Every structure is written in C-alpha cells, then in structure tokens.
Amino acid sequence: MTSISTATADWLALRAPADDAARSPELAHELGRMLAAVPGPVLLHDLGAGTGSMTRWLAPRLPGPQQWVLRDGDADIVEHLDLSAVTDAGRRSIDTQVVVEDLAALPSDAFHGAAAVTASALLDVITRAEAAHVVAACVAAGTPALFSLTVTGGVRVRAARRHPTGLRSSGLHSAALHPSGPDETIERAIAAAFNDHQRRDAEGRRMLGPDAVAVTAALFADAGWHVRRAPTPWRLRRSDRALVAAWLDGWVDAAVEQRPELTEDAEAYRRRRRAQADAAGLRVTVSHEDLLAWPG
Template sequence: MSVPEHSGFAPYWLALREPADAAARDRDLAAEAARELRRPDAETPLVIRDLGGGTGSMARWLAPLLPGPQHWIVYDHDPGLLERAREHGPRASADGRPVTVETRTTDLMDLREADLRGAGLVTASALLDLFTREEVEGVVAACVGARCPALFTMSVKGRVTVTPGDPLDREIQEAFNAHQRREGGGRALLGPHAVEAAAEAFTRAGARVVTRPSPWRLGADRRALAAEWLEGWVRAAVEQCPDLATRAERYLSRRRAECADGGLYVEVQHEDVLALPPGERHREDAAGRGPA
C-alpha cells in the first residue's frame, strides 16, 4: 500500500504537527491496548509494527505509555524519514524497560498477514485516510489473520471549525473533503470515511472495535501549525475547485492576519480506532463503554 509522495510528509511539517498529534490522541485507547497486549514472558520485547511511521512520532508518543521491553519496526517508503526515526527513537517504556527501533523501507502494499504474524501490536498515525477501501480491507484482513491488535490514530474526519467564522468556511471545507477523496493513479481514496470503513471491516471480521475523537485544537499557542495547516487546507480546496481561487486568496489574507495576531482558533476533527482481534478477552472499561 504505497503512500504517495506529498509535501505534507516533509520533515518540517511532521515535526510541526507532532506535539499537536500527541496532545490529540486518545490515551484511554492506548491504556486499553496496553491491557490487552499479550507477550510470551516479561523479558521478551513486545514487537510493535508501525505502518507508514515516518520519523517515528507514534513510537515516541506510545512507547512511554506501554509497559515492558519493546521492539518497534517502523515501515515507510522514505529512507530519509526513517533515518530520523532511528536517530530519535524512544529509549524507555512506561516502566523504564528498554525500547529499540528498527526501520524498513517498504511499499506497504507488499505487507501481508505473514509479515504481521508475531507482532504484539500494529499501529499507524495519519495514514488510513490515504488508503482506498480495498487497501484498508487488506490491512484489516492482515491484522485479523495475524491476530494482532491494531491502534490507528489521527485519521481525518472532514469536519473543521474555524473561529471567528467566515462565510467561505463551509465551501472550502467541502472542496477540501472532495480533494481528500479524489482519484489519483486509479486510487479512489477514503479520506474522511477511512475510520468508518476500517471499523466496519474489523467488525465484519469479528474484532471488537472502539473509536474515540482526537481533535487538533489550534489556538495562539500553536499558531505556526495553524498557519501551515490553513495554507494547505485552502490550497487543496482550490486545486479541487479552481473557481474558488480569487475568493480563497482574499480569505487566506484575512485568516493569515488573524493567525498572526493570535486571534484564530481552529479545531480539526480526527478519530482514533482500536481493534482487538477475535478471541481476545473482552474487557469493558470503568465507564461502561462498549464497542463503537
């Protein structure tokens, strides 16, 4: 499942968004995943396969939340990003046990059930929305077949709230969402429907599925990320609907000024999904939350 080359995967953008991703991801899902992990013994490292892991931000966030020794295998198509993942990997787990990082340059389309077998957990971040329905179903089948719990975070939902409001907000949002689902190279991407498709596929396969919102909340303290996101959001909308170009340029000018003054607040909806394969022991959490 190859991830297309895109400026959005530049190291600068990934570094800029990492703190916002870390703040947004749902820690309850991480805690539930930790309760369900199976390992042969306390001394054998838990193997975690991180799909499309880039510079290793998911490992840096999740490894310190999970107990016991861990061995992360980070997959990506970009060897430059993977070099950063090796150099800046997490060093210790939640209980101070060692964490090691291995990287593999690969096309995710080549991954099969056999590649995931033996993993204690499969993870990905900001990846599902770049897949087609068939590709998502392939990942789900591989995880379920290998009996791997899966934690996929930060998938876009297509809902954005910008404050103060502007009459053009909705039109740009609709154009952006259409851009996210566009067909390219024969691939019709799921975009905002990715989590729904993944949850449905896991459920059909008998897995227990839990989803949680993981919104970015970008105020004055994250204005650099808000400004960069805004540029990309509007640029994609105009690429999808060129008739927006003139109005979008005026819109961007207003929004840039609001952002620079610290007066812009953006909430970008994402969603996290945890899937536990058939046969895993069923646990209801203290709040009585069940499958999504």
C-alpha cells in the first residue's frame, strides 16, 4: 500500500464539519470510560491521520495527558497537520509524533503500550489483509480501537422545493422534500456502480469498500473481542452546498469510471441535481458507521 491517505488536504478540510457532526459521541464516551483507568500519559495511535481531524475531534473527549502517534503513508498530507490548539478533556495540550509509514509496513508490535488505536475514513479504502493486519496488531497489544466514518454504501438525495410565499401563514415550512421521480432509477444505478468502484481491484489491492465495517467487526469477534457499532451518516443541507457539489462530482465520476455505459444518463442526472442545488438546495444523506472494539 503506497499511502493510507486517499484525498487532498482541501477535500479533508471541506468535509471536516460534516465528519465532526456525524461521528458517534456515544462510542467516544465509551472509549473515554475505558481510558479513565489508564495510569500516566495516555498513548494513542491514529492510523491514516491525514490532517488530524480525528485527533482534533476525539482528544477533547478523552482523559489525559495524551500522547498521539499520527501514522500516515502520505508525507505531503501530514505537512498540513496543525494540532497546536488541541487539548484533552482536562484542557491540557497534547503531545504528538508523526510517523510516515505504509500500512503494510506497520510492525506487528506497533501498538505495544498504547491505550487506544483510532482511524477515520480508513477501513473502506484498505484490503481485507490490511484490515486483518491492523486487527492482529490491536489484539496483540490488547488495545481498544475506534474506527470512525466508514462508508456503508447507502445514499439518499432529495431536492428541496420552495412553496409559494402565501403558504407561510398556514404554518407550513417554506421548503419541503419531494420525491426525485425518474431520478431514482439512475440514482440506484450510480449508487451500485459507485459501491462496486469502492470494492475495485486497484493495482492488485481489492479494497473493502462498503463491506469494511462488517469484515472488520467479524475479525475482532473471531478474536473474542467485543464490538459495538453506530450509524454515523452525513446529513447535508443547503448550508453544505460546497461539500454537496464536491461529493456529487466524486460520486458520479467514480460510478462512470466503473460503468462507462452510464455516462450519458449520469451526466444528465448530475446536471439536474446541480440545477436543483442552485435553485433550492439538496438534502443528501451518505451512510457511514463507527466501530468500537475492545478485549473480551
């Protein structure tokens, strides 16, 4: 695996507010409860750290003092890390160390002495063998793991429709969702093609895609560990217009790359959705799941 990161710093910054709104505070609280008994500095490893979004969100929810090892295979993207303002639950600054390393090169004892392992938007872009390698390292160290924002394949897109101004006095909202009609057929085809693209064989690596949470949960369960899962969907609205536009383009482009025969219908769909977004906005739900695993 040449790099854990799969996106640019600009994309990670654009999606950060939606990510933070979606993550499971319940699973973070449960992890914090586990770490409360850890003596001394709490050592955590973040895999595929990118620009540090997981650390920024999670560190203030966990006890400290904290030491983070931020691991990523992309030397360029970790140049954008800035965690100087991040504190733990006790408002103490955190210590950080960056390790640039391919996931395949992760030592089997990498997590020795760690209190937890974390990752965000990682599992769906790795292979089953890589997931098994990470799970084995967690199990060997007895280290709980929290994996956030893994895509599960579900997408729902709806256009908002503005009612005539006169309806405001009746107590009805000024915008309501309406079915997409014919768009539902091409939407299903795009979604299926996108999910196949997520599972594609890329340079000899068949990624887990939407199967990632189930596969990883089974690997932990087979090791006798407890697993808890939580739905963590993006719920995007008109105020997320820039993210919706970028997500829509990426979603359609990946689908067309996987199934070129969809090109004409998919491009027409994209144009209609863009027009709807400009006129009244789109409401988009993109399904993700968080997973917490800990020793049995």
